[in-house]
Amino acid sequence: MINRAEQILKHTFGYSDFRGSQKEVIETVLKGEDALVLMPTGGGKSLCYQIPGLVREGMAIVVSPLIALMQDQVSALQQLGLRAAYLNSTLSREEHNQVMRAIYDGELDMLYIAPERLLQQNTLERLTSVEVSLIAIDEAHCVSQWGHDFRVDYLGLHVLQQAFPGVPRVALTATADDRTREEIVARLALFQPKVFVSSFDRPNIRYAVQEKGEAKSQLLKFLQDYKNQAGIVYCMSRNRVDGIAAWLSQRGIKALPYHAGLSTQERAENQRRFLREDAVVMVATIAFGMGIDKPDVRFVAHLDLPKSMEAYYQETGRAGRDGLPSVAWMVYGLADVMRIVKMVQDSNANEQHKRMERSKIESLLGWCETNTCRRRALLRYFGEERDEVCGNCDVCLNPPKTWNATEDAQKLLSNIYRTGQRFGSGHVIDVLRGKETAKVNQFGHQDLSTYGIGKDRSDKQWRSIIRQLLVQNYLLVNDEMYGAIQLTEKAREILKGQTKIFLREELAAEKTVRERRRPAEVSEADQDLWEALKAKRKDLADALGVPPYHIFHDATLMEIMQSMPTNEADLLAVSGVGAVKLEKFGEDFLAVICQFSN
Numbered sequence: 001m002i003n004r005a006e007q008i009l010k011h012t013f014g015y016s017d018f019r020g021s022q023k024e025v026i027e028t029v030l031k032g033e034d035a036l037v038l039m040p041t042g043g044g045k046s047l048c049y050q051i052p053g054l055v056r057e058g059m060a061i062v063v064s065p066l067i068a069l070m071q072d073q074v075s076a077l078q079q080l081g082l083r084a085a086y087l088n089s090t091l092s093r094e095e096h097n098q099v100m101r102a103i104y105d106g107e108l109d110m111l112y113i114a115p116e117r118l119l120q121q122n123t124l125e126r127l128t129s130v131e132v133s134l135i136a137i138d139e140a141h142c143v144s145q146w147g148h149d150f151r152v153d154y155l156g157l158h159v160l161q162q163a164f165p166g167v168p169r170v171a172l173t174a175t176a177d178d179r180t181r182e183e184i185v186a187r188l189a190l191f192q193p194k195v196f197v198s199s200f201d202r203p204n205i206r207y208a209v210q211e212k213g214e215a216k217s218q219l220l221k222f223l224q225d226y227k228n229q230a231g232i233v234y235c236m237s238r239n240r241v242d243g244i245a246a247w248l249s250q251r252g253i254k255a256l257p258y259h260a261g262l263s264t265q266e267r268a269e270n271q272r273r274f275l276r277e278d279a280v281v282m283v284a285t286i287a288f289g290m291g292i293d294k295p296d297v298r299f300v301a302h303l304d305l306p307k308s309m310e311a312y313y314q315e316t317g318r319a320g321r322d323g324l325p326s327v328a329w330m331v332y333g334l335a336d337v338m339r340i341v342k343m344v345q346d347s348n349a350n351e352q353h354k355r356m357e358r359s360k361i362e363s364l365l366g367w368c369e370t371n372t373c374r375r376r377a378l379l380r381y382f383g384e385e386r387d388e389v390c391g392n393c394d395v396c397l398n399p400p401k402t403w404n405a406t407e408d409a410q411k412l413l414s415n416i417y418r419t420g421q422r423f424g425s426g427h428v429i430d431v432l433r434g435k436e437t438a439k440v441n442q443f444g445h446q447d448l449s450t451y452g453i454g455k456d457r458s459d460k461q462w463r464s465i466i467r468q469l470l471v472q473n474y475l476l477v478n479d480e481m482y483g484a485i486q487l488t489e490k491a492r493e494i495l496k497g498q499t500k501i502f503l504r505e506e507l508a509a510e511k512t513v514r515e516r517r518r519p520a521e522v523s524e525a526d527q528d529l530w531e532a533l534k535a536k537r538k539d540l541a542d543a544l545g546v547p548p549y550h551i552f553h554d555a556t557l558m559e560i561m562q563s564m565p566t567n568e569a570d571l572l573a574v575s576g577v578g579a580v581k582l583e584k585f586g587e588d589f590l591a592v593i594c595q596f597s598n
Contacts, residue, residue, distance in 0.1 A: 001030045005051050012054070012080055014556075014578035019044050021196045025170070026052050029134055034193040035170045036140070036184060040200055041317030042295075045172045046073065049136035052168075053110055054082070058131030059103065062112045064138045065151050068271060070112035072293045072547075077110060079550045081580035086112040087123070103130055115153040124163055132167050135160055140171035141310075143187045144180040158189040174317055175310045177382065200313070200382045204320045205328050207374040208394040212333035215303050216247060222301060222329050223253060228279040229298040234286045234315060236304035236339065244303065245283040258284040275547040278538075286315070294547065295322035296554045301329045305336035308360035309367060309381050322555045332368050355483045362425070362477075366467030371395060371402050371504035377471050402502040408457065408465055409494050409501045413474070413487060415450035417495075419443070421486040428485060429454075429462045468503045526561055529596045533557050536592050540585060551585060552576055564593055 005026050009015050018026070021037075022044055028035045029052040039045045053060025064070045070086045077084035085099045085108055102108050103126070117123055143154040160169060171184050171193070185193060210218060219233065233248075235241045238261045248255035254277070256270040274280045275294055286306055300319040306312040312330075320326030340361055347354065363381060370377050375390035389396050415432050430437050431445045434452025445451060454462060466485065469475045474491045478484045493499040522530045534548075537557065541548040552560075556576035565571040571590060572582050 001055050002027055004055050005030065008051050008054050009047070011579050012082070013047065013051075014572075014574075014576045014581065016575065018047075020198050022047055025196050028194045028196075029168050029170055030055060032166065032168045034168055034190040036181065036190060036193045036195045037170060037172045037198075038176055038181070038196065039172065039174065039198040040202055041174045041314070042202065042321035042323065043174075043198055045138075045174070048172065049134060049170050050077070050110065053133050053136070056133035058133035059106075059108050060110045060133045060136065061118070061127065062110060062136045062138060063115050063118060063157065064112055065115060065142055065154070066139070067114065069138075069293060070114070072275070074110075074112055075546050076293070076550050079544070079546060079581070079584075080578065082110065083108050084110040084112070087117050088112075088114045089117070100126065103127070106130070115151070115157060119153065119156045119159070124159075128163050132164055135164060135167055135169045137169065137171045137188060139173060140184050140188065141173040141176045141180055144176070144183040155187060158187060161189040161191065175314050175382075177310075200379055200384055201375065201386075202317065202320065203375075203390070203392070204323050205316060205326050206392045206394075207316075207378070208327060208329045209368050209374070210329075210331045212331040212336070215331055216244070218331050219244075219301060219303060220248075220251065222299075223248075223281075226299050226327075230274070230279060230294065230296055231281050231299035231301065232297060232315075232318060233281060233283045233301045233303060234306070235283060236286060236336070238285060240303070241283050241285055248281060248283070253281055254279055255281040255283055258282050260285070275549075276541065278534075278548075286311070293321070294318075295549050296324070297321065297326065298324075299327045299329060303331060305330070305332040305340060305361075305364065305368075307340055307357070307364075309364050309378070310360070312364060313378070313382075322549075322553045324555060324558075330368070332365075352482075359477050359483055362463075362467055363470065366471040369464055369468055369504050370471045371400050371468070371502065372472060380471075380473060401505040403505050404500060405465060405468075405503040406494065406497075406500045408454070409469060409474070409503075410497075411450065411453050412462070412465060412469070413491050413495050415448070415453070416475070416485055416487060418448050418450050419445055422481065422484050424483045425463060425466050425485055428466075429459055432462060433457075433459070465503060469501075472501075474501070522558075522561075529561055529592075530557070532592050532596070533561060533589065536588055540588060552581070560589060560593070564597065565590065566593065566597065 002023070009018065020039070020043060025035055025037055025048040029049065037045060037048055049060060049062065062070070067088050067090060070088065074084045074086050085102060087096065087099055091099070103111065137157060142151040143157065144150060169188070169190060171188055171190060173184070176184060181195065212218070233244060235244055238259045241257045241259050245255045245257040256273060258267060258270050270282070274282045286304065297319050300316045302312070302315070306315060316328035319328055367374070367377055367381070372395065373389035374393035374395050376386050379386050391397070411432065412428070416428055419428060419431060427439055430440055431448065431451055432454030434455050436446070440446055466475065470477065473488055474494060476486055476488055478486050494501055534557065537548045537551045540551050553576055556574060559574045560571070563570065563574060565574065567590070568582060568586050571577055571586055572579070
């Protein structure tokens, strides 16, 4: 069956080879086994279920929480000549009935459905009456109550094991730590799933962070490098989204707001423009999932701090899905931290959950303050160690000012050790600064040799030191012990004086590292051809009522421009050009090439 999968990969999707663990995942599902797939955004997760869904007999069911994403993916599959449809709340009664008839008549290869719709008794009964090839559960981290994007409807998906006996299920996500992975397997009742964990690295994304000064001016300065490029700007509140979108529009930038407070019609229209027009900047709330699959988003900018590293990774992952150079840029300030902490404190969650949320904020803040390679620190957070620096983040390209913090680090580590590695940062700092608190007196910590040895530094400074040592793996937070800060084996190097530790002094608020690689490496000589290819793609997309990238991605257009194919066989050899798209669009693009070949 894998041979058939390879044929579909080339003939239908236009790719010569599988990437990463795609082939192994597909082989697992083709054997009828369950799988848990962790793969970064843009890593090709969808092929892991789309291809086996086409090889196995019956209709594939894809569970997705995001209406916009399922609509986009169904449209893209239809352009490939595949029989795909979706069931969600946007359908009229007649449209719903048409989809149901197609299901009964065996006319669908793939059905996308929201979890709440799938779990309705009548829907479940109807779907169990037809042959199902597999069930894919996308955004599977939504099942975790410890995760950053919990959806209550996902908790009912365990019934799929009994409802569809013998049907393989594959759960997919871009972000999940060990605890979340265990929860996914348990709550979805996956049967002895094979777990595939790809690298979390997105090497084409450059990470850059600045301290927040005049945020609007900083954003405008950043956007100067991205004229005529599509991007996303994330803000904390709806009012801020509306204000920033209007402010950018007044300065000649095609910016649109996107948040839950807009009418359904306005939100849909803004999203349509973002997907189909060039150089649209979408300004959106952090809390509102856009569910877009646009491959040519060249930047994701955060004007406010996200709630966690997981949320940051998920949101920045929407940049550069086509593999071309992109950037994740963020400004942050103390007010952001205080606002998020207050949101956590005011929530109805239990104390254990609140402690974990506060710990996630501290981890993200520590990452912002790091003076080591951002990519390496980001990957370490997700359990992936890397020795070499990336050379493609602001820290690598523009090393920050640092200070020798060895003595202060020794004081801190010694104090954590002497207090028994049982306490959170607040109490550790109280002891260091010699504060007389009830807790200090209760445990007799005023008698420790480390009591008061850190009086010369403020609470804020000590918190920054702790965060940076956490990021550099000298400390860890033990969630099982209520957020106690503990030493790692690596901490011995500092305590014994075997290594010096240098920490970040400050973040440069105004100094911006220019990107070394432009988003689209088009020479001046090729510029006319590039614009002509994009114009042809836009004309074809408009005629079909789909986004331009449903015709071809930028990366495919780039390869067409560079290889200058003169016949259908040459064009078919371009990555991203399959037989169906060759038949639909081949003549049009070859005609453009012909105009520039003379």
